[in-house]
Amino acid sequence: MSDISEYKAATNRIFDDVKNELTKLVTIPSVSSASRTEVEKSAGHLAQLFSNLGMETEVKTAPTPTGEEGMPAVIARKIVDPQSKTVLLYAHHDVQPAGPVERWNTEPFVATEKNGRLYGRGTSDDGAGVMVHYGALLALGDKCPVNVTCFIEGEEEIGSPSFRNFIEKYREDLAADAIIVCDSDNWRVGEPALTATLRGVASMDVKVKVMNTALHSGAFGGPVLDAVTVASLLLAKCFNPDGSLAVPGLGGSTSADVHYPEELFKADAQVVESFELAGKGDVAARLWNQPALCVIGWDQRSRAESANALVPETCLRLSLRTAPGTDSAECAQALSTFLKENAPFGAEVETEILECGPSYQAQSSEAEKDMKWALSAAWDKDAVDIGCGGAIPMTADLAQVFPQADILITGVEDPVTNAHSENESQDLGDLKNAITAEALFLARLGGQV
Missing domain, CATH: 3.40.630.10 (Zn peptidases)
Structure with missing residues (x-):
């Protein structure tokens, strides 16, 4: 032929x-x-x-x-x-x-x-x-x-x-x-x-501890924030107001070879109508050339098992997508350092890096x-x-x-x-x-x- x-x-x-x-x-x-x-x-x-x-x-x-x-x-x-x-x-x-x-x-x-x-x-x-x-x-x-x-x-x-x-x-x-x-x-x-x-990928477990045992939320709640709330505040520190990552040392680019219209991406992603996209730069750059962080697991009580008690510690699993051209292991370490250095209210934060894919x-x-x-x-x-x-x-x-x-x-x-x-x-x-x-x-x- x-x-x-x-x-x-x-x-x-x-x-x-x-x-x-x-x-x-x-x-x-x-x-x-x-x-x-x-x-x-x-x-x-x-x-x-x-x-x-x-x-x-x-x-x-x-x-x-x-x-x-x-x-x-x-x-x-x-x-x-x-x-x-x-x-x-x-x-x-x-x-x-x-x-x-x-x-x-x-x-x-x-x-x-x-x-x-x-x-x-x-x-x-x-x-x-x-x-x-x-x-x-x-x-x-x-x-x-x-x-x-x-x-x-x-x-x-x-x-x-x-x-x-x-x-x-x-x-x-x-x-x-x-x-x-x-x-x-x-x-x-x-x-x-x-x-x-x-993009590369890295995952890690993050353990947040605020007290040694669960305590009555009415007797101690207020001055003491539960571990889930503290972990949520810690996560929020990882992002800028526009939703881009605030963790230093992760790299990334705001440009891409093709243009991905926001409305088209919203339709592809099937987000709710009121949802606004995070980050800056063309959507293609945000998706392909910039780092991204999400929670993929969280050890916490279900609603059926909930009780009026302050949760003393919690553990969540994060997935970090790393920008092309960066070292995934170095990016994971940068995230780990950031989390430990920005622990809200002096909570104990421990991290364990699980995998790093280039x-x-x-x-x-x-x-x-x-x-x-x-x-x-x-x-x-x-x-x-x-x-x-x-x-x-x-x-x-x-x-x-x-x-x-x-x-x-x-x-x-x-x-x-x-x-x-x-x-x-x-x-x-x-x-x-x-x-x-x-x-x-x-x-x-x-x-x-």
């Missing part, structure tokens, strides 16, 4: 097969935080799927830093010519829990097609990423001009604890000239993008130009560079272990995908275009187009 239209036609011919395979994959609840058995089932299913393409396929594991066996990953290889270039295609087959089933409009683990989208847990994150790789190879068939290795991870949704050990253990199997990480977003439905930056900034390369060309050709619309507010921490590990490889972050999600939330869905038109784009990239890398 030498004409772009031929690649689009090839994708059209195999797309029903791809959609059927994605539908099957969704039925496996491969929630890595809950069921190793289901993740193993998912890995076995995908190993067979890629084996059907004529690839040499294995299910492998590696130990975590604590010595436990990591979740199973699939490695599938097809060597066209040892002298040809090699591309590593990454995605993950584990998924998030469904969450409250009553908030879904469809069954979470039954793929349901409505209005051009496929609904179900993992339809997009990252089942669609897996299917982009499968579909591109299926469309190319025996005309793929480069060597290909598929690496389908099984624990991305729990922080990839064995990832670094895995890629070092199987370094020879995974070595490549270019790496495509298909686990990100497009700018909008019908508008392709290449992700150029990723940020990422892409480097310009010929492979990056080829991918933007392929995306633009597949969508018939110019691809743009975007950032990603979320983190893909293993991207930095790939860059360190395979420094010779160009890393390209693509994806099929969009602002209404609802990844990690109820009613997750995948736009089928974008999935089809993503398959065409990846096939075009592989062909261009091999000199076919």
Whole structure:
């Protein structure tokens, strides 16, 4: 094939097969935080799927830093010519829990097609990423001009604890000239993008103590503030009046390559009508290039267990998204220092940093130009560079272990995908275009187009 239209036609011919395979994959609840058995089932299913393409396929594991066996990953290889270039295609087959089933409009683990989208847990994150790789190879068939290795991870949704050990253990199997990480977003439905930056992530537990025991709120309340109130006051100190972070040393930029209108973002974020956005600068910069802080857990009594007593101590978990180009560990330490130095009313504040995932900034390369060309050709619309507010921490590990490889972050999600939330869905038109784009990239890398 030498004409772009031929690649689009090839994708059209195999797309029903791809959609059927994605539908099957969704039925496996491969929630890595809950069921190793289901993740193993998912890995076995995908190993067979890629084996059907004529690839040499294995299910492998590696130990975590604590010595436990990591979740199973699939490695599938097809060597066209040892002298040809090699591309590593990454995605993950584990998924998030469904969450409250009553908030879904469809069954979470039954793929349901409505209005051009496929609904179900993992339809997009990252089942669609897996299917982009499968579909591109299926469309190319025996005309793929480069060597290909598929690496389908099984624990991305729990922080990839064995990832670094895995890629070092199987370094020879995974070595490549270019790496495509298909686990990100497009700018909008019908508008392709290449992700150029990723925010990093750090999490920490914060313990606030004001007294040694719970006391009657009527007898002692007033002069003594309860720990939950004090913790809330401490959190408030982390923010400026406009909602931007007041913690020094976190860095960030107020500019971005694209403009994200506030009203459009509000609609995408589904905020209540009266809600005003926090921070300053273009929304794209706030979302992709500036740090963000949120509470993701809080140990506190439920209303059913409430009592008229001052809470003596409390513990909350914070998630800090760090700006591209900053060191996540240094940012976490800056936040920890700020919290301890700004304890309201002399409360005791202790912090424990739990994890630090690095940020990422892409480097310009010929492979990056080829991918933007392929995306633009597949969508018939110019691809743009975007950032990603979320983190893909293993991207930095790939860059360190395979420094010779160009890393390209693509994806099929969009602002209404609802990844990690109820009613997750995948736009089928974008999935089809993503398959065409990846096939075009592989062909261009091999000199076919």
